[in-house]
Amino acid sequence: MSKALWGGRFKESMSEQVADFNQSIEVDARLFYQDIKGSIAHVTMLEKTYIITSDEANQIINGLQDIIEDYEAGNVTFKKELEDIHLNIEKLLIEKIGPVGGKMHTARSRNDQVATDMHLYAKEMTEAIITSIKALQHVIIDLSKQYHTVIMPGYTHLQRAQPILFSHHIMTYFWMLERDKARFSEGLKRINISPLGSGALAGTTFPIDQQYTASLLEFDDVYANSIDAVSDRDYVLDIMHNINLLMMHLSRFSEEIILWCSEEFKFVTLSDAYTTGSSIMPQKKNPDMAELIRGKSGTVAGNYMGLLMTIKGLPLAYNKDLQEDKKGFFDSIDTALQSVQIFTGMIDTMEVNAAHLTDITQNDFSNATELADYLVTLGLPFRDAHEITGQLVLYAIDNNILLKDIPLGHYQTVNKDITNDIYTKLNPEHAVNRRINDNGTSTKSVMKQIAKAEKCM
Numbered sequence: 001m002s003k004a005l006w007g008g009r010f011k012e013s014m015s016e017q018v019a020d021f022n023q024s025i026e027v028d029a030r031l032f033y034q035d036i037k038g039s040i041a042h043v044t045m046l047e048k049t050y051i052i053t054s055d056e057a058n059q060i061i062n063g064l065q066d067i068i069e070d071y072e073a074g075n076v077t078f079k080k081e082l083e084d085i086h087l088n089i090e091k092l093l094i095e096k097i098g099p100v101g102g103k104m105h106t107a108r109s110r111n112d113q114v115a116t117d118m119h120l121y122a123k124e125m126t127e128a129i130i131t132s133i134k135a136l137q138h139v140i141i142d143l144s145k146q147y148h149t150v151i152m153p154g155y156t157h158l159q160r161a162q163p164i165l166f167s168h169h170i171m172t173y174f175w176m177l178e179r180d181k182a183r184f185s186e187g188l189k190r191i192n193i194s195p196l197g198s199g200a201l202a203g204t205t206f207p208i209d210q211q212y213t214a215s216l217l218e219f220d221d222v223y224a225n226s227i228d229a230v231s232d233r234d235y236v237l238d239i240m241h242n243i244n245l246l247m248m249h250l251s252r253f254s255e256e257i258i259l260w261c262s263e264e265f266k267f268v269t270l271s272d273a274y275t276t277g278s279s280i281m282p283q284k285k286n287p288d289m290a291e292l293i294r295g296k297s298g299t300v301a302g303n304y305m306g307l308l309m310t311i312k313g314l315p316l317a318y319n320k321d322l323q324e325d326k327k328g329f330f331d332s333i334d335t336a337l338q339s340v341q342i343f344t345g346m347i348d349t350m351e352v353n354a355a356h357l358t359d360i361t362q363n364d365f366s367n368a369t370e371l372a373d374y375l376v377t378l379g380l381p382f383r384d385a386h387e388i389t390g391q392l393v394l395y396a397i398d399n400n401i402l403l404k405d406i407p408l409g410h411y412q413t414v415n416k417d418i419t420n421d422i423y424t425k426l427n428p429e430h431a432v433n434r435r436i437n438d439n440g441t442s443t444k445s446v447m448k449q450i451a452k453a454e455k456c457m
């Protein structure tokens with residue numbers, strides 16, 4: 001095994017098994033670009049502060065750029081025995097430009113280096129997630145507009161409650177996503193801070209300029225405390241928490257879609273492109289994408305809990321345990337991005353069975369509140385109106401009819417003031433469009449809601 005870059009004080013080398021256990025290159029190779037970006041900023045600063053010469057800086061920066069070219073041409077293979085992305089790139093550099101490459105690591109430690117890479121990556125991924133959420137929100141707005149006046153049963157306890165607009169129902173998810181977006185954006189202020197120059201933990205004796213590297217990397221500030229800078233992973237947990245909420249929202253929406261595309265509900269039909277068949281039952285069309293997203297919301301919750309448990313007992317400052325911050329984090333990021341994108345395509349291509357939705361609200365008891373409200377307008381206290389309506393529902397159930405089928409004569413035995421207009425009140429469309437309060441389900445209110453949503457985009 002070749003000598004490690006830190007091998008000076010060692011007489012014996014690691015066994016292959018130990019080296020394999022110790023390495024993280026299989027996971028952190030994805031920080032390749034961030035690592036080089038951080039190194040170029042660092043070396044630019046070393047030159048500006050006369051810690052290295054311009055010639056040395058140029059050689060190093062050109063070398064790093066060549067490594068990017070080699071990498072993109074497929075000519076770079078990372079080595080497990082070089083542990084991680086940082087040491088792999090440093091070794092490639094030294095092989096390319098000679099011992100001057102060893103000057104790159106002046107006034108730096110892998111501890112502030114890896115923290116810098118992670119901040120850069122966290123920032124890029126947060127921005128990518130925000131962009132993908134926006135695309136999903138656009139599709140929700142489009143769907144709401146397309147099926148704007150379609151009425152569906154609204155549920156509580158998964159029991160039909162009151163008729164609502166389909167657009168009103170799905171716009172709920174717009175606002176959940178709006179909060180997700182806000183949480184990711186808000187987190188940026190804690191991500192957008194530079195740990196570079198903190199060294200291993202204590203800072204450095206070299207006359208570095210940390211504000212300069214921070215500005216080169218477009219960070220807003222530098223950590224106030226070098227020990228905090230190298231041991232902080234709060235921003236990683238922050239993102240993972242935000243991903244949990246995002247995935248929980250997608251999971252709830254997925255659950256509804258899974259129900260809605262069943263034979264029992266038939267509210268929507270998913271496109272073939274987002275469903276799968278069964279290896280035995282030829283009639284099946286399964287909503288696998290929605291199920292996977294619902295399932296993966298559990299996996300990302302586990303990732304979050306895993307890192308929280310890894311960090312909770314760590315003494316300051318850097319400990320190798322922190323190398324475990326990446327696997328679950330990267331998995332959660334990948335899952336979030338893929339899930340949002342796939343979910344977007346799935347609902348964009350889904351058909352809403354508008355006629356069926358409208359039809360079923362004509363044939364249920366979700367208009368019972370209308371009857372109670374109507375009795376209130378005749379002067380009854382709501383509690384009495386509720387009781388009487390309950391008895392009328394029971395009467396209808398016993399006679400296998402609906403509220404709209406109860407003859408006026410029978411209504412009038414309950415309350416003599418009831419007139420023919422009760423039947424208009426019982427109409428679901430009427431029920432929906434009378435709910436004109438600001439955030440209610442009337443066509444008018446939902447139009448206003450959609451306009452408000454569009455302003456957020």
Ligand code: ARG
Nearest residue numbers: 024084110111114318322323
């Ligand atoms: N691969 C390491 C990690 O991801 C890099 C930092 C190593 N630092 C150290 N002192 N061994 O955490």
